[in-house]
Amino acid sequence: MAIEAEGLRKRYGDTEVLKGVDLSVPEGTVLGVLGPNGAGKTTTVRILATLLPPDDGRATVAGHDVVEQPMEVRRRIGLAGQYAAVDERLTGRENLTLIGRLYRLGRAGARKRAGELLERFELTHAADRETKTYSGGMRRRLDLAASLLAEPAVLFLDEPTTGLDLTSRMTLWSMVREQVDAGVTVLLTTQYLEEADHLADRIAVIDKGQVIADGTPDELKRKVGGERLEVSLADASGAAEALRMLERVSVGPAVTADDGRTLTVPVASGIGAIAEAAAVLRDRGVEVTDFAMRRPSLDDVFLSLTGQADGAETIEKQEVTA
Amino acid sequence: MGELVDDVMALTGRHMRHILRVPEKLIGVTIAPVVMVLIFGYLFGSAMTVPGNGNYREYIMAGIFTMVMFSAIGTSAAGVADDLKNGLVDRFRSLPMSRYAVLLGRTVSDLAMTALSCVVMAAVGLLIGWRAHHGLLKTLAGFGLLLLLGFTMCWLGALIGLVVRSPEAVNTIASLMTMPFAFLSNSFVPLDGLPRWMQIMAEWNPISAVVSGCRELWGNPSTTVSDALPAQHPVLTALLTCGVLLAVVAPLSSRAYNRAAAH
Structure with a gap:
């Protein structure tokens, strides 16, 4: 298993955000973590990416415990967060070179790798422009490129296409697919059922801090009817x-x-x-x-699992941003 | 250790590029201090006299220097808050880099900027009649004190940025702090006229200690009003207060950084 989590719990004050989350993702596959806002998706990713210690439970990523050996985990993961984490005042190339140096690729190594990724992510034409001039889709692509600098074994994508138009989303999906084909394990959170359906081998539906269903998209659809x-x-x-x-x-x-x-x-x-x-x-x-x-769509699955109100709200949001 | 240096160098390069690309920042660290020297030197200088017939412009220079060191709080706090807001801190924390590198990169580059301000202000100061009278070594020692204060303020700013998180709120808090710390000191006015309790606060203010320390090292007019330790041994007090503050603030900032979350 590339990612294995058992009984993850996290509490902020009186709110229990995670109430015992179990996940396992075999190597080279994509797990879609699906859930409404506030379900605990981001908290789960933050724990697995070593940004946040769990209150209880344990998790290993790429063979290393996230609490005991965070540095070993960090060497093997890439993270693209909810907002494209790029430095607006640096060019695309400078952003990637900086992250590459911090991944300890060395000055020349970082520059070379940055050039490769800019080309693969179709950003070469804008490579030497400050990223504040980039479109939303370009920023996300740069962010994804940054998460791939050190050729990670495991990639965490936290709502990678939220707020993007359909074309940009589809471009990003095919870029994620390429990584999976190359053997990278991906954990992807999303509010878009379509995205999970499109990218994920297996889906875990999470609501109110718990995994309430998991299986392949087809299995989940069959469950509903x-x-x-x-x-x-x-x-x-x-x-x-x-x-x-x-x-x-x-x-x-x-x-x-x-x-x-x-x-x-x-x-x-x-x-x-x-x-x-x-x-x-x-x-x-x-x-x-x-x-x-x-056939029942994942929307139907989602609605029947999380209850009408939450689901309907999610779908509305999806339409607004789509 | 070598890796820490590499990380800090990479991050410092990032901040230097910001300076070159954001003209307001360069103006902030060069033109603004010059304006302060001229305004305080001529405007206040025309109306104030230093007890013992000292030259007010010589008196005030140390005060202006510390004021600019103090303003590093706002610069560092805003930079850290921005990085938090746009998710860069999350990215950095997910990298296999040294845990002190990001904050060191920030504080060292902000310190370099305040050092540049010092050079510019010293040049303008010399033009309007300020002099250091005790030789090169003591002159440099005075600037050393200023940079220690500046470095401490950068770390304090980083802590404020990490705790407050919102770039807008950070600005308000940084300027609020300017009032008691920068003004309740001997930076611009002698402390003789203050009520006793305010005098004590002003004397123990690290800003006052650095100001008095600089005045002593540079041979500029000073106004000692009490027999208390800070007034009698300003250099020692400056080292002590800044050192203690730095030793408290730097670990707190590192702790806050390790727990930082964008939202």
Whole structure:
């Protein structure tokens, strides 16, 4: 295991921020830590990155205990925090060279590595400009580059794309993917379900200081429920009859949406149920405008696990920043 | 140790680049002290007399020097608070670097800036009639005292920045501190006219000790009003008060740094 945490607890005054967090991340995989604001995601990352001692519990990162051997851990990790930690008054190249020197790569070594990373992260054109002129996406890329200076075995990304537009997010995702393909273990926190779905091999859902679910994205989706067939009718008048027919293939109660012509029925997975539903609708001459299988999204997982209020709030935020 | 020096050098390079790229900072450490020398020297000098017919401009120079050393609190505090706010401290703390390097890099570079201020002010001082009368060694010793005060103030500023954290609040606090420390001293006015309890506070103020120490070492007019240790042995008192303050503040700052969080 590249990261192993057992029973991490942390309290600030009267607030217990972490109530016993267990995590394990096999080498070369990505764990997405998903949760609403204040769930304890950042606190967990800070403990694993040796910035904060836990009150209780233990954790090893890259084979070393975070409390007993913080220096050994620091030599093997990269951290990109919630806000791009770059010095605005330095150029991109100077920022990377500085961090490289502090990673003890030596003056020349740091300069060489900075040049390589600037190129890989498509920042060469802006390398000698002060970073205060950079866009949000460029800063995040520089921040990610800085976390990779010493070729870490384990990378912590704390909400790496919060506040970025979609294009920048996708660029950053592909850059993280490259690292994973090269064998780096990644722990990523995010509020974006889509991000976790896209990048993570496994997901731990954390809420109020505890891991409330974990598994692969598919496992989590299955936990919430199977596939559903969604049928939109051209005309609401045929809805009652269509619903009756669809109930023959459904494995649970069917639902009619408020518009009176969108029907959703849970069905067994596989092509059989789809074919049967399509056949009965065609035989009766029901006019269908949309016919689709829907799998539960991570949003559904999140909503059902953390309760409506928190989840809805998170989704709203996602829309605002997206 | 070698690694600590490397880290501090890398970080000092960073701060020097800031100075070159932020003109306000360079103005702050050069022009501002010059303006102070001229204003205090001519404006106050025209209205004040030093007991015993001393030259007020010679009298006041030590006071202006310490005032500028004192202002290093604000510079260091603001720099540290900025680094905290934008996440750089988190990044530095996640690196396998020496735990003292970041604060040393900050305080050493801020000290270098105050040393530059000293050079500029000394030049202007010489132009308006200030002289050091006891030879090169004692002159330099006076500047040594000033830099010790400056270094102590840099560490105090770093501590304030780490504890207060908000760059805006840091400014307010630094200027609030200027009032009692810089003015309740013998920097600009002799202490004779003060009530006794205020005199005692002003005498034991490290600022006063450094001011008196400089005046003694430079042979500038001094106004000794009591037989207390600080008044009789200002150089010793300056070394003692600054040394004690530094020995308290530096470990506290390091501790605060190791626990620092951006929010």
